[in-house]
Amino acid sequence: MEDTHALIAYLNALLDGKKPPLPAGYADDPDFLLLIEKLGHIEAFVSEAQKTDTGDICDLDELIALKKKLKESEEHHRLLIENASDIISTVNLDGEFTYISPSVERMTGYTVDEVTHHFLEINYFLPETLKVMERTMALVRQTIARGQRFDSVRFEQMQYTKNGQAFWTDTVLTGVYDDQDQLKGLLGVSRDITEQVRLREEIIRLSQTDKLTQLYNRSRIEDLLEDEYKRANRTDSTFAVIFLDVDHFKWVNDRFGHQAGDLILNELSTVLLDNIRQTDRVGRWGGEEFVFILPDTDATGALLFGEKIRLKIARHPFTNPTHITASLGVAVYQGRGTLIDLLARADDAMYAAKKAGRNQVQLG
Structure with missing residues (x-):
């Protein structure tokens, strides 16, 4: 308590323009000395210390040493920020950059000035990211209005370099508070995660792809069928499913071998793949069976598509044997029945095509 009173008395004396001796115990406190320096009274303290005994001169030596360490620390942190591979930035409560590290030019090709003052004009952020930023600032304002602290928010974003190359960053925005515990802005750290995103997408692709044909595998096709079924019910639209089976494929394997x-x-x-629309999906169901998903397609359109595929296969010069055919079964969803019922109808239609002589299309 006595130390507190002594400190208050010392600060009051400084504010009154006096030059009181430094309170005991504070000569080696860098935070306190920094406060004195910010108040502009460090010279007054030094002058006073020079007039006192040897003990006070030792305090002065310690003060000079601490100031030197402080400057070294500031220089160290400046070098770390300026040479960091991550982009470090600060943003005010209006969402405007107040600082961005030089690493932004190494990562994006844009200069500090371009990003700080013209990030909207240069399309530094994609529209989706701007929406994330707007939602973040709205969240910050709501948090302040509720009297709560804003902690942090994290998101991934795709950006483009100045020369048009796409890259991905992982960004963390953290609240920055002043001495009165008032939020004054956000600190952002953005790290290049382009390679991690590429690897992640490759893992997803491999998990959804049939190794032999590079089409969607059965698991992925089942997910897409479920999605299309829900979409059709939600939008009151139709879609078609076509099952395709290669004719006499067992004979091909027995005659020419499994490699053929x-x-x-x-x-x-x-x-x-060369004969589907951009909105269509095709995958390997298993063995020599394949499945098509045709959004917004009625029975007439599905039958025409099936016939086109049948002819393309029949006329294609395969390596060995040079000629194969396929049987196709079509089913159309029109808002009634389950997905299982729809698949069963397409499957039954495909087997009906086989029983009718193969190399044809049947509607179920």
């Missing part, structure tokens, strides 16, 4: 059979399936996948 795999080559046929691989070539077939290219034919299928």
Whole structure:
């Protein structure tokens, strides 16, 4: 308590323009000395200390040493920030940059001035990211209005360098508070995660892709069927499902070997992909069976599409054997029945095509 009273008396004396001796115990406190320096009274303290005994002169030496360490620390942190690979920035409560580290130019090609003062004009952020920023600032204002502290928010974003190359960053925005515990802005740290995103997307792709044909695998096709079924119910629209089975494929494997059979399936996948619309999906259901999903397609359109695919396969010069055919079964969803019912109808139609002589399309 006595130390507190002594400190208050010392600060009051400073504010009154006096030059009181430094309170005992504070000569080696860098935070306190920094406060004195900010108040502009450090010279007064030094002058007073020079007039006192040897003990006070030792305090002065300690003060000079501490000031030197402080400057070294500030220089160290400045070098760290300026040479960091991450982009370090500060943003005010209006969402405007107040600082951005020089690493922004190494990562994006844009200068500090371009990003700080013209980030909207240069499209530094994509529209989706700007929306995230707007939501973040709205959250900050709501948090302040409720009298709560804003902690942090994290998001990933795709950006483009000045020369048009896409890259990904992981950004963390943290609240910055002043001495009165008032939020004065946000500190942002953005790290390049382009390679991590690429690897993550590759893992997802591999988990959804049939290794032999590079089409969607059955698991992924089942997910897409479920999505399309929900979309059709939500939008009151139709969609078609087509099952395709390669005719006499067992004979191909027995006659030419499984390696030749795999080559046929691989070539077939290219034919299928080359003849679908951008909105259509095709995948390998298993063995020599394939499935098409045709959004917004009625029975007439699905039958025409199936016939086109049948002819493309029949006329394609496969490697060995050079000629194969396929049987296709079509089913159309029109707002009634379950997805399981729809798939069963398409499957039954495909087997009906086989029983009717193969190399044809049937509607279920």
